[in-house]
Amino acid sequence: MAETPNDVVLSLRDVKKTFGPITAIKRMELDVRRGRVHTLLGENGAGKSTLMKILAGVQPATEGTILLDGAPFAPRSPQEAAARGLAIVFQELSLVNTLTVAENILATREPSRFGFISERKLVERAETLVRELGLPIDVRARVGDLSIAQRQLVEIAKGLSHDADIMILDEPTSSLSDAEAEILFRIVGRLTEAGKAVIYISHRMEEIMRLSDDITVMRDGEYVATLEKDKTSIDELIALMVGRQINEIYPPRVGDAPGQDVAPILEVEHISSGRVFQDVSFSVKPGEILGFFGLVGSGRSDVMKALFGMRWYEGTIRLDGNEVALKDPSDAIRQGIGFVTENRKEEGLVLAHAVRANITMAALGSVSSGGFLNRQREGQCAQEESTRLGVRAASIETTAGTLSGGNQQKVVLAKWLMTRPRVLILDEPTRGVDVGAKFEIYRIIRQLAADGTAIIMVSSDLPEVLGLSDRVVIMSRKRVQAIMPRADLTPESVMSFATGQKK
Template sequence: MTETPDDIVLSLRDVKKTFGPIVAIKQMQLDVRRGRVHTLLGENGAGKSTLMKILAGVQPATEGTILLDGTPFAPKSPQEAAKHGLAIVFQELSLVNTLTVAENILANREPNRFGFISDRKLIERAETLVRELGLPIDVRARVGDLSIAQRQLVEIAKGLSHDAQIVILDEPTSSLSDAEAEILFKIIGRLTEAGKAVIYISHRMEEIMRLSDDITVMRDGAYVATLEKNETSIDALIALMVGRQMNEIYPPRIGEEPGDDVAPVLEVEHLSSGRAFVDVSFSVRPGEILGFFGLVGAGRSDVMKALFGMRWYEGTIRLDGKEVDLKDPSEAIRHGIGFVTENRKEEGLVLAHSLRNNITMAALGGVSSGGFLSRHRERQRAEEESTRLGVRTASIETIAGTLSGGNQQKVVLAKWLMTRPRVLILDEPTRGVDVGAKFEIYRIIRQLAAEGTAIIMVSSELPEVLGMSSRVAIMSRKHLQAIAPRADLTPERVMSFATGQNK
């Protein structure tokens, strides 16, 4: 295809962004063409989201030129960017949990007459949009009652509710199942067929190679290269992105798998919780990684919350052969269970607090004496865990909310490792994390298993489940359909169980 100036709808030259002495974007070049998907690739902290915020009018560029259809473009607000035909779906959800899906989708654009909002027209417009997009969500539902994946779909609908010529999607599938991601991929196909330009940000390499027409790589806030999809490969892109070769994304197991003669540390029998999940039974041995897979809504996260005392349950839970009653998280922690939640920003971290506070908050007893907190010991232990997990930060006093997604996830891991858990539950441990940070998190998980920790890993990424697990438990429609050794499973077989086809 011969490129002409008319192909380019958005052009960036020598764009720079600084925050005081900190340089977030050093020098950025980008040409986005109509009817094509242009992927922006880079590790967490590479500057991708900052660049998108500049385009969306959230932050101004410090230097450089941005042209939209050949005209200088410097929006001062998201509303101004939207008026110029640019829509963005941010990685971080911007929804109001107390409002309905319809109210969130059409926020600040509600149909009204004489200043009074028409609820009927609001519902009709939202339903029309959701139906056109093919999204399986009820527009009357309160957002706070939805799962993280369902909220992500609402965020997508909100972004696509604007009539835009450029659509920016920042990690849109980070919490979606494969089935829901397919819905989004069809929407992207319709957008490009209509001549829209799509800027796509993702860490899922297989997804990038499937969707992209053009790929621009960033590293450390700077432009590295732009390639057409058919002239590159996953290995080449990773090398450009991280500045090093990564031959194996899933590190090999350290040591032998625990045999059948090893007693399980956790046993779950006939566990149920109303309509959330029904009759779930499984066990985990020390040193084992038990993967949990299922489509969104299958009940995986609810099972994990019951094991951590976050929701009521019926059935039997045994630790080291003794039955326990996990009424609340403090009881679970006392029995040696740690839980890395899928929603790190709302449930895993206190974003306004320092790394030191976040890392030690679940294990204050270990840094206290006589009921008094030892600041010296707290700081020492927090620094030890931060170094062990490779958290990239200038200081242990850095505010958690300022870190990249990968580093935030490491801080959540560090918090639970401070408790020295016998059982560690990981719910979507690499959601929204770049490939370099993923490798480091996988390495940490492998090391924990080698040290004898029993690990339950919930993931919507099938390659991740198959790449890391000793055995895989597969849920469908609130029931546990199968548990099988990794060696006995193929992606096709796992999906047949997950969709309820194979019973």
């Protein structure tokens, strides 16, 4: 790396991290400058999250030198890191669902007197912070009652509640819609204008090129290069990150979209669930990719939960023309419906179990005989799906909770592919997944559709929706506002319906 500039606030040299025989970071160098956004870019498993945990005091470095304002920096806890002026917003939520938004934001720093917490002051401080940040959150609400996107905003508020000189944002927009992301971008701008340094981690290339001043690329636990945003391109960054060129992020459709004469496999007619969503109707055909787009709170994910028996509903759902009652997930699985949830940690995985068990748990009938699990068959099937999706793990016996977020997402997808679903619901299928892995997931989605699987894909990433969908259902204010073929869609028209400007 070049000679260190005078405005560098954080400097890393030859940092290494090992976990027993496994080397997570082989060699890392980094110079972070005041008043600038420094993006860290790399595939899942490149070592980004491990490096951030070292900086945040969650884990110690094995070797190397870290300097903060020219002084040695080796925090032993997040509290010690925060005291030195470094705060982090982790990709994986670290909130307590049973506590309120205010209690989570000010956890361990609650205003108190004589050992008693002042609820009034707690709420006032949290409300002041949320108002200053422009976040649409009720600080009295219980976190467990919020959507994933709203929880992500709480996580951001929690991190920003520290008066830090260096703010680390790890995939902060992974579950945010464009509107919520704009709020975050404004906050980042205010931080850098105030002379703060921001370390930003994201897989969304468009926002990286919008926000970044400097970009450091990692690959396989090693430093590759640092480039100024204005002197590079998306193609160059992808090539550095994955070690190869990716000319098409969205692979072309395999074959033609199903025609007018093809009967729907799934028909949803006028289903409602109290105030959560109302009067939703749509259909999807075998081999079709039906996109669902809407801003946070539009009700799209709750509709998916109703289709998978996770939420009560009124109305009619038909499969192959026959009305079905989906009272719980087992009903949905028996009917050939799979569901890749947006909340992989709480609803998609058993984090304490091995990759093998997670991949096969929804399809135990296919790896059992006479009511007994066939371990050899289970291992073979789990290995095949793991290899097919490119899961990066030491083995299928690796605990799922130790994998990176992107690899956890691949395991969830592998689990439902094991069931050979006729209808596959994908709720934010590439959340927290790098560009190379996204391409592989997109390819699998295309192939599943070509094989006749009906795909329903919910995504907050508008280019993803437009790049993959045959038709798009646009929701706003708990209702369907429009259902349009891809050929008729533009980003502007979709956002007009999603924001309620068009009806």
